[in-house]
Amino acid sequence: xxxxIARRLGYGLAILIGxxxxxxxxxxxxxxxxxxxxxxxxxxxxxxxxxxxxKAERGYDKPLYWDDSQQGSARVTxxxxxxxxxxxxxLDFGRSDARQAVxxxxxxxxxxxxxxxxxxxxxxxxxxxxxxxxLLLTFFRNSRxxxxxxxxCVLMLSISSLFYIIVxxxxxxxxxxxxxxxxxxxxxxxxxxLALPVVLSLLSRLGGEARLYRAMLLEEVGKDYVRxxxxxxxxxxxxxxxxxxxxxLIPIITSAGAYLxxxxxxxxxxxxxxxxxxxxxxxxxxxxxxxxxxxRTMVFLGAVLYIASNALIDVVYTWVDxxxxxx
Numbered sequence: 001x002x003x004x005i006a007r008r009l010g011y012g013l014a015i016l017i018g019x020x021x022x023x024x025x026x027x028x029x030x031x032x033x034x035x036x037x038x039x040x041x042x043x044x045x046x047x048x049x050x051x052x053x054x055k056a057e058r059g060y061d062k063p064l065y066w067d068d069s070q071q072g073s074a075r076v077t078x079x080x081x082x083x084x085x086x087x088x089x090x091l092d093f094g095r096s097d098a099r100q101a102v103x104x105x106x107x108x109x110x111x112x113x114x115x116x117x118x119x120x121x122x123x124x125x126x127x128x129x130x131x132x133x134x135l136l137l138t139f140f141r142n143s144r145x146x147x148x149x150x151x152x153c154v155l156m157l158s159i160s161s162l163f164y165i166i167v168x169x170x171x172x173x174x175x176x177x178x179x180x181x182x183x184x185x186x187x188x189x190x191x192x193x194l195a196l197p198v199v200l201s202l203l204s205r206l207g208g209e210a211r212l213y214r215a216m217l218l219e220e221v222g223k224d225y226v227r228x229x230x231x232x233x234x235x236x237x238x239x240x241x242x243x244x245x246x247x248x249l250i251p252i253i254t255s256a257g258a259y260l261x262x263x264x265x266x267x268x269x270x271x272x273x274x275x276x277x278x279x280x281x282x283x284x285x286x287x288x289x290x291x292x293x294x295x296r297t298m299v300f301l302g303a304v305l306y307i308a309s310n311a312l313i314d315v316v317y318t319w320v321d322x323x324x325x326x327x
Contacts, residue, residue, distance in 0.1 A: 005311060012307035017089070019303040024085040027292055033060035033080070039290040040097055058097055058293075059083055084293070088300045096286070097293045104297050107282060115278035117190055118271070119263040122198050127256050130206060134213035135240055138221060150214070156207025161200075165273050168200040182275035197270045209255070216251045220244045249320045257313040261305035265298070 027036075037051040037060070055061040060080060067078045076082055087094060093104035137149045173181035179196045220226065221244055229239045271280035279298070286294035 005315065008311050008314060009307075012311065016300075016303055016307060020085055020088055020300060023296055023299050024081060027296055028064060028080060028084070031292075036060070036097065036290070036292055058095075058101075084296070088297065093297045094293060097291045098289055104294055108279065108297070108301070111277060111279045111282050114184065114276060115265065115267075115271070115280060116263065118194050118197060118267065118276060118278060121194075122201050123256075123259060123263050125198070126202055126205060126209065126259075127252075129202065130209040130213055131245070131252065133206065133210040134217055135245065137210070137214045138217040138244070139236060139240060141218065141221070150211065153207040153211040153214075156203065157211065158207075159204070161204040161269055162273075164200045164204045165270070168196060169273075172196055182273070184274075184276050193274070193276070197267075197274045197276065201267065201270050212255060213248075213252055216248045217244055220248045223247075246320070250317060253313060253316055253320065257309055257316075260309040260312070261302055265302055265305065 033055050034051055037054040038046050041050055041054060052061065062078060062080050062083070065079055065081050067075050070078045084094070091105070093108070095101045096104055096107075133149070137146050140146045140149075169181050172178050173196065180193055182193075184190065184193050217240070221240075225247075226239060226243055229243050230236075234242075265279050265283075267278075268280040268284055270276070271278045272284045275281075282294065283298050285291075286298070
């Protein structure tokens with residue numbers, strides 16, 4: 001198993017290098033440092049002197065790939081490619097392009113905790129509630145409950161998450177005044193600010209996930225081993241719980257695992273609308289402020305998390321299904 005995991009991580013490293021190179025080409029070849037300077041400085045008339053000063057302050061005045069003015073290894077290390085691309089592979093994220101020039105690594109560490117407070121409860125509740133609702137519809141399959149449950153799922157997944165946010169803020173915060181409309185506080189006070197975005201995000205994704213899990217469970221219900229279990233006298237709830245759900249766990253884990261990177265990277269939409277200072281809001285602020293250093297870092301970090309999530313899912317397969325072997 002360890003050989004397979006090492007091989008998968010090796011493939012992941014190759015993919016990560018490719019993503020890093022492609023990102024560098026997009027940001028520094030298609031979009032030159034001069035273009036970055038003009039966007040960050042702003043204004044219709046930007047002098048070359050202002051551009052050169054901005055690049056010098058951020059290290060963009062160096063050659064892109066090779067510096068003939070240096071000697072030895074400095075020809076490679078004294079370049080934008082080494083400082084802005086190779087450094088990412090060493091998890092050295094540097095400073096942002098904004099005027100404040102914040103330490104990106106420090107900001108990620110600080111904001112990741114806030115994003116996890118929102119995303120971890122949401123991930124766990126989403127998985128439990130979606131699977132439970134799908135099991136309920138499967139139990140009452142071909143009945144009115146199943147029919148109207150599917151209709152409800154289609155209705156819920158057809159509505160934009162923005163609608164849930166706007167209506168939820170208006171109803172629960174402005175009318176009922178149960179929770180704050182936005183903002184964030186540390187410690188136990190965070191529960192008051194995170195309760196509404198967790199509930200609304202749960203509702204916005206429940207329809208699509210429950211309908212998907214229902215289809216997975218129904219595919220297992222018609223198989224021979226299920227009919228054999230019923231013939232032995234097992235009740236329908238026991239059949240669903242011990243046999244159908246267990247054999248449907250692999251596609252469910254695959255679907256749920258695709259959401260794992262967002263547990264760490266945060267929710268772009270919900271963090272922005274609710275004023276939660278997590279990684280999602282960090283990315284939105286960087287895009288709005290044309291801070292390409294932060295955007296590059298978050299693209300790289302997202303690739304790392306996707307690769308790690310896929311490796312973790314492979315290991316989890318062997319835990320939930322003894323027939324799966326990594327060999």
